[in-house]
Amino acid sequence: MLGVPGPFPETELHHPLDRRWLHYAFLSPDSGHALISNLSVLGAEQPDDGASTRWEPQRMAILLVFDPVHGWSSSQFNAVQPDSPWSAFRVPHRHRVAGAFPVAAVAGAPAVDLRLFRTSRPCTSQCAPFGYDQFLRWQSEPGVRGSGTLRTAHGDVTCDLVGYHERVRGRWSWPVLGGWVFGFANAPSADAVGPPPWSVVFTLIQPRYPAESANGSVMLWREGRMVRHFPRRRLEVAVQGELDRDRVVLVPPLAAALATAPAPLVPGRLLITARMGADWLVLDFRPTTAARIANPSETSLRPFSVHELLGRCTAEGVVSGRRVEFETGGIVEFAGGAHD
Amino acid sequence: MTETGTAVAERAPHTGARLLAETVTALSQRAPAIVAAAADQMRGIRLALHFHDGSRATMTVRHSRLVVEPDLVGAPEVEVVFDDRAMNLVFDAQRPPVEQVLAQSLDVRGDRERVLAVWRAFTLLSQRASGLRFIQQLWRDYREQAPRLWGVIAGDGAAPLSPHGDVPTGWHAVDFLAARQPLEADEDGGARALIGGTVRTAPRSLWDGRRSSGWWETQRVGDADLVETMRVCRSRANRQMEDLMPDREPKAALYDLMRSYPARQGKGLRPTLVFAACAAFGEKPENAVRAAAALELFHNGFLVHDDIADESTHRRGLPTMNAEFGNGLAVNVGDGLNLLAVDAVLANLETLGLARTLGLIQEVMHMCRESIEGQAMELGWIHDRTVPPRDEDYFTMSTKKTGWYTCISPCRMGAVCAGVTDPAVLNRFDEVFRLIGIAFQIQDDILNLVGDEALYGKETLGDLLEGKRTVMLIHLFRTAKAAERKRLARVLNRPRSRKSQADAELLLAAMREHGSIDYAIDLADRLAAEGIDRFENDLGIIPENEGKAVLRQIAHYVTTRPL
Numbered sequence: 081m082l083g084v085p086g087p088f089p090e091t092e093l094h095h096p097l098d099r100r101w102l103h104y105a106f107l108s109p110d111s112g113h114a115l116i117s118n119l120s121v122l123g124a125e126q127p128d129d130g131a132s133t134r135w136e137p138q139r140m141a142i143l144l145v146f147d148p149v150h151g152w153s154s155s156q157f158n159a160v161q162p163d164s165p166w167s168a169f170r171v172p173h174r175h176r177v178a179g180a181f182p183v184a185a186v187a188g189a190p191a192v193d194l195r196l197f198r199t200s201r202p203c204t205s206q207c208a209p210f211g212y213d214q215f216l217r218w219q220s221e222p223g224v225r226g227s228g229t230l231r232t233a234h235g236d237v238t239c240d241l242v243g244y245h246e247r248v249r250g251r252w253s254w255p256v257l258g259g260w261v262f263g264f265a266n267a268p269s270a271d272a273v274g275p276p277p278w279s280v281v282f283t284l285i286q287p288r289y290p291a292e293s294a295n296g297s298v299m300l301w302r303e304g305r306m307v308r309h310f311p312r313r314r315l316e317v318a319v320q321g322e323l324d325r326d327r328v329v330l331v332p333p334l335a336a337a338l339a340t341a342p343a344p345l346v347p348g349r350l351l352i353t354a355r356m357g358a359d360w361l362v363l364d365f366r367p368t369t370a371a372r373i374a375n376p377s378e379t380s381l382r383p384f385s386v387h388e389l390l391g392r393c394t395a396e397g398v399v400s401g402r403r404v405e406f407e408t409g410g411i412v413e414f415a416g417g418a419h420d
Numbered sequence: 421m422t423e424t425g426t427a428v429a430e431r432a433p434h435t436g437a438r439l440l441a442e443t444v445t446a447l448s449q450r451a452p453a454i455v456a457a458a459a460d461q462m463r464g465i466r467l468a469l470h471f472h473d474g475s476r477a478t479m480t481v482r483h484s485r486l487v488v489e490p491d492l493v494g495a496p497e498v499e500v501v502f503d504d505r506a507m508n509l510v511f512d513a514q515r516p517p518v519e520q521v522l523a524q525s526l527d528v529r530g531d532r533e534r535v536l537a538v539w540r541a542f543t544l545l546s547q548r549a550s551g552l553r554f555i556q557q558l559w560r561d562y563r564e565q566a567p568r569l570w571g572v573i574a575g576d577g578a579a580p581l582s583p584h585g586d587v588p589t590g591w592h593a594v595d596f597l598a599a600r601q602p603l604e605a606d607e608d609g610g611a612r613a614l615i616g617g618t619v620r621t622a623p624r625s626l627w628d629g630r631r632s633s634g635w636w637e638t639q640r641v642g643d644a645d646l647v648e649t650m651r652v653c654r655s656r657a658n659r660q661m662e663d664l665m666p667d668r669e670p671k672a673a674l675y676d677l678m679r680s681y682p683a684r685q686g687k688g689l690r691p692t693l694v695f696a697a698c699a700a701f702g703e704k705p706e707n708a709v710r711a712a713a714a715l716e717l718f719h720n721g722f723l724v725h726d727d728i729a730d731e732s733t734h735r736r737g738l739p740t741m742n743a744e745f746g747n748g749l750a751v752n753v754g755d756g757l758n759l760l761a762v763d764a765v766l767a768n769l770e771t772l773g774l775a776r777t778l779g780l781i782q783e784v785m786h787m788c789r790e791s792i793e794g795q796a797m798e799l800g801w802i803h804d805r806t807v808p809p810r811d812e813d814y815f816t817m818s819t820k821k822t823g824w825y826t827c828i829s830p831c832r833m834g835a836v837c838a839g840v841t842d843p844a845v846l847n848r849f850d851e852v853f854r855l856i857g858i859a860f861q862i863q864d865d866i867l868n869l870v871g872d873e874a875l876y877g878k879e880t881l882g883d884l885l886e887g888k889r890t891v892m893l894i895h896l897f898r899t900a901k902a903a904e905r906k907r908l909a910r911v912l913n914r915p916r917s918r919k920s921q922a923d924a925e926l927l928l929a930a931m932r933e934h935g936s937i938d939y940a941i942d943l944a945d946r947l948a949a950e951g952i953d954r955f956e957n958d959l960g961i962i963p964e965n966e967g968k969a970v971l972r973q974i975a976h977y978v979t980t981r982p983l
Contacts, residue, residue, distance in 0.1 A: 258634060259634055259635065259636060261626060261635060284626065284627050284632075286626070286627075286632045286633075286634050286635075291632075294627065294632030296627050312627075312629065313629045313630070314629065315627070315629065316592055316593035316594075316625065316627060316628050316629060317593060317625070317626040317627040318592075318593035318594040318596070318597050318623050318624065318625050318626060319597075319623065319624060319626055319635060320597045320621065320622070320623040320624070321617075321620070321621060322616060322617075322621075322638070322966070324613030324614070324615070324616050324617055324966075325613075325615070325616075325699055325702075325703070325704045325705060326613065326614060326704045326705055326706040328704070337773065339839035341702070342701065342702020342703065342838075343636070343702070344635075344636040344637075344638045345616075345638060345965070345966070346635070347635055349597065351593050351596050351597045351623075352593060353591065353592070353593045353596060355591065362596060364596075414635050414636075416634055416635065416636045417636050
């Protein structure tokens with residue numbers, strides 16, 4: 081009666097490379113814990129034997145929990161997830177109304193049992209065609225808050241979290257997609273239920289071809305509303321140094337057991353400048369630890385590595401005449417490396 | 421670097437000549453691959469340098485070493501005169517040459533081909549050394565201590581102001597990175613990286629609004645600070661050994677004594693090779709820490725037993741275990757160290773899993789077998805009172821006795837820690853480090869004859885007192901006439917307890933007379949050069965990364981070692 085529920089309908093994934101990713105990344109400002117989870121669906125594939133029924137879409141989930149004392153722990157790609165996981169993008173969600181988000185490794189740890197709620201509004205951060213027939217649409221929402229239990233082999237911890245949620249849909253494969261750099265930061269706030277005073281999200285995708293298909297964006301939220309979008313021509317991204325190998329943990333556990341091929345070192349520092357008219361923003365991110373998620377690639381021999389980096393982020397700038405300046409914890413992804 | 425170069429550094433105040441000498445000295449010790457590459461370009465050229473402050477220096481090449489002498493020595497083939505503007509250009513590489521090199525600011529004279537060779541050598545030195553932190557610090561110190569050497573920066577190089585305020589960075593992300601305080605490796609309270617982090621790389625752009633460059637297209641890491649890397653690796657391996665030491669009785673007669681040799685600071689070559697080889701194959705260096713500790717424990721166990729067999733009195737500047745506590749306790753301490761080493765290898769089961777631990781056990785078995793076979797060969801020669809006639813006999817003995825556990829096995833074990841168990845890959849280390857290891861051992865033997873005991877750490881002429889069959893001794897017995905050979909053999913074959921310092925000096929004098937030491941220096945250089953060639957060819961399968969950069973510096977260490 082009211083049409084398709086929500087802004088992003090649950091359309092079928094037709095192609096074997098059609099994908100839908102729901103991504104969750106949270107930091108606990110008080111305890112230093114972090115969690116990252118990716119729930120993915122890969123499109124149904126027609127069996128070779130001529131059968132009329134398609135295989136079921138492939139659903140995978142991974143959960144990483146970072147403990148400041150014991151470091152990273154990770155599930156395999158078969159973490160147990162709800163049939164309909166919490167997502168701001170599935171149906172319209174009211175602000176400050178919490179929903180359950182339980183994800184757990186089959187082995188029992190790591191596991192999270194959280195109540196998540198929105199404080200901000202989403203935005204499309206990428207709408208990108210690349211390769212010959214591939215594309216993705218990437219929708220982001222910072223300022224998501226939550227509370228609950230994080231479980232690792234070292235015990236349970238209950239904490240409040242603030243972070244980021246995204247949904248990416250499209251049809252892509254590696255190494256065509258090349259890689260990306262993405263990250264977010266929510267400015268610290270004493271208000272445990274309201275939106276962060278400032279939030280920033282940046283994306284840079286770097287497909288292998290065509291040459292001009294690289295695309296980037298920097299977006300700034302104030303009190304839960306996006307106040308500035310710096311488009312691709314108006315931003316620059318630079319890196320320096322390397323995060324030494326001893327600070328990078330290979331996950332999931334099976335990847336280490338299988339002696340997965342090494343990945344290039346991730347940068348030791350990331351700096352982004354964005355400028356449009358009188359508005360400008362500088363983001364300076366310095367990672368302290370990283371988990372390298374080695375994703376099997378469906379189209380190449382080398383794994384596609386998504387490095388989840390935790391570190392400190394400083395942001396400064398001026399937007400609409402208002403000074404922006406904060407330092408906080410941030411999460412950055414350096415993804416790529418499936419090419420030979 | 422040479423004594424003369426060191427002398428320049430000690431005598432002169434902050435001058436251009438001293439800065440050159442100190443730069444070359446530091447590079448020879450800490451990044452020898454750079455010096456070797458520059459020396460390769462400048463071979464056969466005598467270069468005279470005049471600096472703005474009136475100081476002068478002469479640079480030549482001896483083997484693969486750059487030799488800096490104070491003032492002008494001999495007739496130069498190429499002559500360079502720097503003025504302050506040229507020094508600014510060298511210091512401030514970001515400034516376009518046109519702003520600094522004005523007419524007559526850099527006067528270069530000489531045959532065109534040789535001038536170009538010198539230019540290539542200095543380009544190599546400046547390009548590869550400028551990122552090294554210790555070189556940056558050295559030049560920064562000189563710029564503060566002797567500003568007149570640089571003069572006034574010409575031209576207005578001020579960049580447009582940034583929205584930051586008065587910070588002249590321009591408005592590019594890479595400029596911001598370059599202008600902002602660089603992140604030090606240990607700034608966040610963590611430990612310095614075991615491998616890597618000694619070279620400061622320039623910022624690079626991933627996206628400038630139009631062009632994209634993947635973050636994974638990493639810059640080639642060709643060099644490393646060897647001294648700093650070895651210090652960190654040695655310290656990490658020592659910490660691991662301390663963790664492995666049992667906290668139980670008998671302490672005074674066993675466990676405290678087992679700490680004695682590891683506590684005597686060695687160079688840290690073996691643990692560095694283990695960590696670097698592990699990193700070179702893309703694995704975390706920390707995963708190799710138990711293997712590195714195991715190697716050091718085996719090594720120290722061998723040293724204790726070796727000192728008993730050789731009746732040595734001093735080790736790393738202190739009395740040997742046998743000299744201080746007697747052979748009985750010393751044998752037991754050596755056994756204890758070897759047992760603890762086995763424990764360290766097995767401890768990898770928890771972290772690396774069964775396959776890699778089995779690989780490590782296989783490597784350790786091989787290493788121990790080679791070592792005891794080498795020891796048997798050498799002791800057999802001494803027992804039989806024979807001096808082998810061919811250098812190849814020495815090569816075989818040296819490779820077995822020290823080459824495997826000093827160079828080859830550490831590399832192979834590091835690779836195994838990274839998950840490499842394919843013999844075709846592991847064997848690629850063998851010939852490279854066999855050659856490097858022999859060259860290193862010959863140099864060690866030379867230093868025992870001509871080196872400073874305080875620097876070398878072992879008793880001078882100890883090898884002659886022990887009757888070690890070195891290349892110099894083999895050469896001496898090969899070239900001496902029969903009568904002299906007979907006389908020398910009588911001295912050589914006296915038991916150590918009956919051999920005097922005068923006996924050792926007599927053998928040394930004969931070696932000098934027959935050119936045996938120079939022969940050995942040349943031989944070590946040839947072997948080292950061949951090893952370097954093999955390094956670049958055989959290990960081409962390893963990607964250029966921070967681990968391989970350290971391995972390369974170690975391979976080159978033998979080419980620039982002061983003799």
